[in-house]
Amino acid sequence: MASADSSLRWKHLHKVLTKPGPFSDEDWVPGSETISALETSKILGAGGLGCEILKNLALSGFKDIHVIDMGKSPPITFSGIPQLTLTDTIDISNLNRQFLFRQADIGKPKAEVAAAFVERRVKGVKITPYVGKIQDKDEDYYMQFKIVVCGLDSIEARRWINATLIGMVDPENPESLKPFIDGGTEGFKGQARVILPTLSSCIECQLDMHAPRPAVPLCTIATIPRQPQHCIEWAHQIAWQEKRKDDPFDSDDLDHIGWVYNAALERAKQFHIHGVTFQMTQGVVKNIIPAIASTNAVIAAATTSEALKIATSCNPYLDNYMMYAGEEGVYTYTFEAEKKPDCPVCGNLARNMTVDPDMTLQEYIDTLGDRPEAQLKKPSMRTEEKTLYQRFPPQLEEQTRANLQRKLRDLVEDGQEIAVSDPAYTIDFRYRLLFK
Amino acid sequence: MLKIWSMKQQQQQAENAEGAAGKKKKKVTAAQLRVQRDLQELTLGSTMKMSFPNPDDILNFTLTIEPDEGMYKGGAFHFSFNVNQNFPHDPPKVKCTQKIYHPNIDLEGNVCLNILREDWKPVLNLNAVIVGMQFLFLEPNASDPLNKEAADDLRQNREAFKRNVRTSMTGGTVRNVQYERVMK
Numbered sequence: 001m002a003s004a005d006s007s008l009r010w011k012h013l014h015k016v017l018t019k020p021g022p023f024s025d026e027d028w029v030p031g032s033e034t035i036s037a038l039e040t041s042k043i044l045g046a047g048g049l050g051c052e053i054l055k056n057l058a059l060s061g062f063k064d065i066h067v068i069d070m071g072k073s074p075p076i077t078f079s080g081i082p083q084l085t086l087t088d089t090i091d092i093s094n095l096n097r098q099f100l101f102r103q104a105d106i107g108k109p110k111a112e113v114a115a116a117f118v119e120r121r122v123k124g125v126k127i128t129p130y131v132g133k134i135q136d137k138d139e140d141y142y143m144q145f146k147i148v149v150c151g152l153d154s155i156e157a158r159r160w161i162n163a164t165l166i167g168m169v170d171p172e173n174p175e176s177l178k179p180f181i182d183g184g185t186e187g188f189k190g191q192a193r194v195i196l197p198t199l200s201s202c203i204e205c206q207l208d209m210h211a212p213r214p215a216v217p218l219c220t221i222a223t224i225p226r227q228p229q230h231c232i233e234w235a236h237q238i239a240w241q242e243k244r245k246d247d248p249f250d251s252d253d254l255d256h257i258g259w260v261y262n263a264a265l266e267r268a269k270q271f272h273i274h275g276v277t278f279q280m281t282q283g284v285v286k287n288i289i290p291a292i293a294s295t296n297a298v299i300a301a302a303t304t305s306e307a308l309k310i311a312t313s314c315n316p317y318l319d320n321y322m323m324y325a326g327e328e329g330v331y332t333y334t335f336e337a338e339k340k341p342d343c344p345v346c347g348n349l350a351r352n353m354t355v356d357p358d359m360t361l362q363e364y365i366d367t368l369g370d371r372p373e374a375q376l377k378k379p380s381m382r383t384e385e386k387t388l389y390q391r392f393p394p395q396l397e398e399q400t401r402a403n404l405q406r407k408l409r410d411l412v413e414d415g416q417e418i419a420v421s422d423p424a425y426t427i428d429f430r431y432r433l434l435f436k
Numbered sequence: 437m438l439k440i441w442s443m444k445q446q447q448q449q450a451e452n453a454e455g456a457a458g459k460k461k462k463k464v465t466a467a468q469l470r471v472q473r474d475l476q477e478l479t480l481g482s483t484m485k486m487s488f489p490n491p492d493d494i495l496n497f498t499l500t501i502e503p504d505e506g507m508y509k510g511g512a513f514h515f516s517f518n519v520n521q522n523f524p525h526d527p528p529k530v531k532c533t534q535k536i537y538h539p540n541i542d543l544e545g546n547v548c549l550n551i552l553r554e555d556w557k558p559v560l561n562l563n564a565v566i567v568g569m570q571f572l573f574l575e576p577n578a579s580d581p582l583n584k585e586a587a588d589d590l591r592q593n594r595e596a597f598k599r600n601v602r603t604s605m606t607g608g609t610v611r612n613v614q615y616e617r618v619m620k
C-alpha cells in the first residue's frame with residue numbers, strides 16, 4: 001500500500017511503532033498490527049482547539065478522523081504558511097488565535113475548511129467534519145469512535161461530554177469505554193488530561209479546580225458602571241431584556257452582538273468610559289477566555305500525543321493530569337487527579353436492584369428502609385423524566401403522593417435508573433431497577 | 437486499548453456485578469439530583485410557598501414570599517426559579533414575576549442579591565437563596581440599588597419610602613410608574 005512518498009512521511013512514526021522502547025509495555029507487540037490499529041482507529045476531535053488537534057492527529061498517522069466545531073467566521077489556519085491579513089471587518093477582526101488563514105475561506109465553517117485543507121495536505125487521511133455543537137449528537141454517534149479528543153472552550157460543554165461518555169459505559173461491552181482526552185487553555189495557562197470514563201477521575205471530580213470567574217455585581221452594572229465591560233454587561237443583561245424581551249439572545253448571532261455593542265457604546269459615552277469594542281463585546285457576552293496561539297499549540301500537541309499512545313499502546317499514557325503554566329516563566333507539572341467517591345457523575349454509579357414490578361412505590365420505599373445495602377428511611381426519588389416521590393416541600397409532596405399507590409411497572413421501565421436522596425446521608429444513591 | 441478494556445473488566449469483576457446490566461437508559465442528571473436533595477433540605481417558614489407547574493420538572497418552580505413583618509407585610513411576591521443543567525456550578529436564575537417597588541429589584545424583575553451572582557458558590561444551596569430573598573423584604577437596602585428611585589427614596593426619607601411601598605403594593609403609582617397590586 002505504502003508508496004515511496006508516504007513511507008517517507010511516516011518513517012519516524014513507524015520507528016516508534018515497530019520497535020519496543022525502554023518504556024513500552026512487556027505485552028506490547030510492535031509492527032504492522034499496531035500500525036493498522038492506529039490507521040483504523042476512528043477518532044473524534046472537537047472544540048475550539050479542534051483544528052490544531054485535527055492537524056496533529058492527521059500528522060500522527062490517524063486516518064479516520066471526525067471533527068466537530070461550531071466556529072463560523074474565523075477561518076482556519078495552519079502553521080507553516082504564514083498568510084496574515086487583518087482587516088477591521090467583523091468576520092476577521094475577532095481572530096485572536098487564528099494565526100494563519102486564507103482570505104478565500106473567510107466566513108466558511110471552520111471545521112469544513114480545516115477538513116478540506118488537511119485532506120489535501122496529508123494524503124490518505126479521511127476527515128469527516130460536522131459543523132455544530134457537541135450536544136447535537138447522541139450516544140449512538142459517540143459510540144462509533146475509539147477515542148475522543150476535546151479542546152472545548154466552555155465548562156458546560158466539557159461537563160456534558162464527560163457525563164455522556166461516562167453514561168455510555170456498558171460493563172458488558174468493553175468497547176463502550178471511550179478514552180477521553182481533554183485539553184484546555186486560558187491565556188498562557190493550559191491543561192491536558194486523560195480520562196478513562198468510570199475508571200479514572202473525571203471532569204466532574206475535578207470541577208473545583210476550575211474556579212468560576214467572578215461576575216460583576218448586577219447593581220454595579222445597573223447604576224455605576226466603571227469599566228467598559230460593565231457597559232457591555234448592562235447592554236447584554238438589562239437593555240436587551242427591556243427592549244428585546246421576546247427575542248432570546250444568541251451569542252453566536254452577529255446581529256445580536258452588534259446590537260449589544262451599540263447599546264454598550266451609547267452607555268459608555270454617557271458615563272465617559274472609553275474602550276468598548278466589538279471584540280470586547282463578543283468576549284464578555286460569550287465569556288471568552290483570551291486564547292494564545294502557542295499555548296493552544298502546546299496543549300493540542302499534548303492531547304494528540306496521548307491519543308497516539310493510547311491508540312497504539314506504544315508508550316505509557318499520561319496518568320492523568322498535566323498542567324502547563326506559561327504566565328510566569330514556564331512550569332509544567334503532572335499528577336494523578338483522584339476519583340471522588342461521591343462524584344455526582346462517575347461516583348456511585350447505579351447499582352442493580354432486583355424488584356417485584358407489581359409492588360407499589362410505597363411498598364418499595366418500605367423495603368429500602370430494610371435492605372441492608374440501602375437503609376433509607378426518608379427517601380425522595382426520581383427518574384430522569386419523572387418525580388416519583390418528593391418528601392419536601394409540601395406542595396410537591398402532595399403532587400407526587402398519588403404515585404405511592406401505583407405499581408412500579410406503571411412508573412418505571414425494566415432496567416431504568418432511579419436516583420434516591422435521603423436526609424440521613426450526605427451522598428445520593430443510584431439504583432438500576434431490574435424487574436423480577 | 438486492550439489494556440484499558442481489561443482494566444474495566446477487572447473493575448467490574450471486583451464490583452461483582454449482580455445479574456445482567458440491562459439496556460442503557462437515561463440517567464438522572466447531576467443538576468436534578470442536586471435539586472432533589474436541596475428541595476428536601478429546605479426550611480420553609482409559614483411565609484413561603486412553592487409551586488411546581490410540572491411536578492416532574494423540579495428545575496423550574498415558583499416561590500411565593502408573604503412577609504408577616506416589615507414594610508412589605510401583607511403582600512404576596514412571586515419569583516420564578518430556573519435552574520439549568522450546569523447547577524450547582526451556575527446559580528439558579530431568579531426573577532420577580534410582578535412589577536414591584538423595591539430598591540433591589542428592578543421593574544423587569546431582576547433581583548440584586550449577591551449570592552445569585554458574584555458570591556455564588558457551588559456549596560451554596562437553594563435554601564441559602566431563599567433565605568436571602570426573604571431578607572430582601574425585611575431589610576431592603578439602598579446601597580445596592582437596581583431601582584435607583586426607590587433606593588433614593590429609602591435613603592432620603594424612610595417614612596416617605598414606607599408610604600410609597602404601601603401605595604405600590606395596592607396597585608398605585610409612585611413617581612409616574614404604576615405598580616402591580618400584590619396584596620394577598
Ligand SMILES: [Zn+2]
Pocket residue numbers: 201202203204205206339340343344345346347
Ligand atoms: Zn467523577
